[in-house]
Amino acid sequence: MKIGCHISVSKGFYPAAQRAVELGASSFQIFTKNPRGLRPKKLDMEDAKQGAQYCETHDLAVVAHTPYITNLSTADPELWEKTVSSIREDLEIASAYGAVGAVVHCGKHVGNGEEYGTKRMVETLDTILEEYNGSTLLLLENTAGQGTELGQSVEKLMEIRHQTKYPEKIGFCFDTCHAFAAGIWNHESYHELVHTMDETDYLDHLVAIHFNDSKAPYGSRKDRHEKIGQGEIGADALRLFLEDEHFQHLPVVLETPVANELEYADEIQYLHQLKGGV
Template sequence: MIIGCHLSTGQGFARAVQNAGRLGADAFQYFPKNPRSYRLKPVDREEAARGAEAARAAGVVTVAHSAYVTNLSTGDPKLRETTIASIVNELELCEALGTRWLIVHCGKHLGEGEAVGVRRMVETIDEVMTRYQGPCRLLLENTAGQGSELGRTVDELLAIREALASHQRVGFCLDSCHAFASGLLEPGGWERFIQEVTRPEFARQLEVIHLNDSKAGPGEHVDRHALLGRGQMGELLQELVHHPLLQARPVIIETPVEHEDQYADEIRLARRWAARAGT
């Protein structure tokens, strides 16, 4: 299992690579720029090349997460342009750092209806991928279905991807906490969940896993992560860690630790769960 956690790159990307090694992580996720801002960040090619080389030398897989502030389904033309520029900038930063994937949250329709929300999201992503032609891939993450969030179910995610002109450069990220909170994975529903997420058209495009427990209950549509084994997912989370789906893709933990060092315990626990199944 390739497993790691979300780390700060505040002290530089190369330092984050070192921290990953110290925590026993063979992968980590980072924000390519300030996650609470649309502001663009210039690409420092030299520094990025040093960071990319550090990750490569250490054998650490890196995954990037897009800013939270963006709504891919916004109907405001100015905000849409800002959003597109922000994501293109993130893709360029990722590419410079040798990262293959940028994870984005699905859009929010804000009361205008799912059809409108999906159409705008598709147009926005296609525009991003027209402006960015590099090798970095965009991954759509399943949501908890909080408020008017799109992308709760496998069918919804597939429909969004299939509508994209740029679909060949777009894949999926599956978050366990969001799956639980959205009702995709519920107590007693393990078999149905696995049937859904292993559908070939989805599994083939599933490139990264987010491993989080959930503070909210099943189907409550609230996105609140919990430490592994401390939330409401119980056995379901351990079951998921055993599953072959998690053995071939980077697994990233984004649980509410008090300090990054605590991720060492989270990673150790996940590895222990995985080992119990003999993987």
């Protein structure tokens, strides 16, 4: 299991990789561009090459994350065009970094209904992936179900993947906080969740885990991350993922609220203790 955290790339990808090692991480996540914007990013190929080589040397797993403001289910032609071009670019950047996957949030139907939203999301994914042949998978992340978000359950995510023309280019990123807030797992229903993941073949396409406690209660449909053991999920429930043989090969990335990235060093160490390591 490669336990790590989210790292800023404001100083470059290569420095971000170095920071990850300094913090004791064996995986890390970066944003491909400003998370609240869609402006194209000029890729520094030398930085990407140095960073990718450094990650290979230090056996670091990289997870990329696309900006928040895209919408795979939008009916707005302008936002749709921006979403497609932005995520295409994100995949190319993620590939240059050697990332195992580029995480994207599922679509929001914005009042047009789940059926329309799902159909539109599949169409958008097909358009994005049509000409993409890189090694990085596009990872659909389960949602907390805020507003009109789609993709809360394992079953729905698998349906979306099956409906696309390019399922081989799509994987999943599982967020513990989102799933708890969506009401699909808690301490008592953990084994039922893993059974569903197994039965639907979701596990075969799971590439990364976002490891977060939740400020909001179970089933609240509110996406509010908290530090491990300080939220509504609790350390005992989250420990189940760390100990489960199904997830030992995956990057497990913290996205918990910190004032400074240095705080992640202690939290990474805490996760190793929870897991039963040093």
